[in-house]
Structure formats: structure tokens, C-alpha cells
Amino acid sequence: MKMVKKNINVKMTEEKSKLIRKKAFERFVAFVFVAGVMIFASPMTTxxxxxxxxxxxxxxxxxxxxxxxxxxxxxxxxxxxxxxxxxxxxxxxxxxxxxxxxxxxxxxxxxxxxxxxxxxxx
Structure with missing residues (x-):
């Protein structure tokens, strides 16, 4: 069972890992943008x-x-x-x-x- 998991991990190429990192970065940028809009566009009450x-x-x-x-x-x-x-x-x-x-x-x-x-x- 461990051998199968190891082979799957080995098959992940450099391109797939770059794509995963790129998508994670895009999600982070989208989150920061939405959070910024929510902070600065909403009326500020304390x-x-x-x-x-x-x-x-x-x-x-x-x-x-x-x-x-x-x-x-x-x-x-x-x-x-x-x-x-x-x-x-x-x-x-x-x-x-x-x-x-x-x-x-x-x-x-x-x-x-x-x-x-x-x-x-x-």
C-alpha cells in the first residue's frame, strides 16, 4: 500500500506543482481583493x-x-x-x-x- 502512494507522489511533475502554486496565489489575490473591498467600501462604524x-x-x-x-x-x-x-x-x-x-x-x-x-x- 505504501508503495502505491509513493509512486503517485513521484508522478507529480514540476509543472503540476507550479500550476497548483499559481492557482493558490490567484485565490490569495482574489481573497485580498474581496477583503479590501469589504473593508473600504463598507461604512465604518465603531x-x-x-x-x-x-x-x-x-x-x-x-x-x-x-x-x-x-x-x-x-x-x-x-x-x-x-x-x-x-x-x-x-x-x-x-x-x-x-x-x-x-x-x-x-x-x-x-x-x-x-x-x-x-x-x-x-
Missing amino acids: FAATGGGAAVTAGLGSLQELVLAFVSAIGMILCAWGIGEWGISTSSQDGTTQASALKRIGGGIVMVLAPQILATLV
Whole structure:
């Protein structure tokens, strides 16, 4: 019985282990994204004693503003990168790179507008 289990473990190749690690990383990134959205998009209420709650929410509010500014800055960089990539890809007439550039531009615009989108939703 032990020999069969050993042979099964030996058959797992390097590619399968890389695929498993990649999927685990993708799940982790998705979890962090969902947790971040839940933290920053939900209204922040605290059940602290009177007077102390304002200090807690002020700190969380400034952290929220910092994260949203960081996301907007990354969005501007992605948008500029996409515009440059799209300009280069129009001369080569390659539809795949043009579509990729337009997707990057769209993603950058969504990231730049993320604070306004969150303010509208909340």
C-alpha cells in the first residue's frame, strides 16, 4: 500500500506543482481583493466609548484615502502605459496587442475613477 502512494507522489511533475502554486496565489489575490473591498467600501462604524470613536474612524478614514490615492496613481500609470502601447501597436496592425492595450487603458480608467465609484456606491 505504501508503495502505491509513493509512486503517485513521484508522478507529480514540476509543472503540476507550479500550476497548483499559481492557482493558490490567484485565490490569495482574489481573497485580498474581496477583503479590501469589504473593508473600504463598507461604512465604518465603531462601538467605542463616547469620544474615542472619532479618533478610530478618523484614522481609518485617512488609511482609506491613502489606499484610494495609491490605486488612482497606479491607474494613471496603467492608462499612460496602455496609451503608449496602443500607439505602438497601431503601426504593426496586430489586433491582439491593440486589444490588450485597449483593455489596459480601460482598466487604468476604472482604477483612476475608483474613489468616485466607491463614493457613488456608498
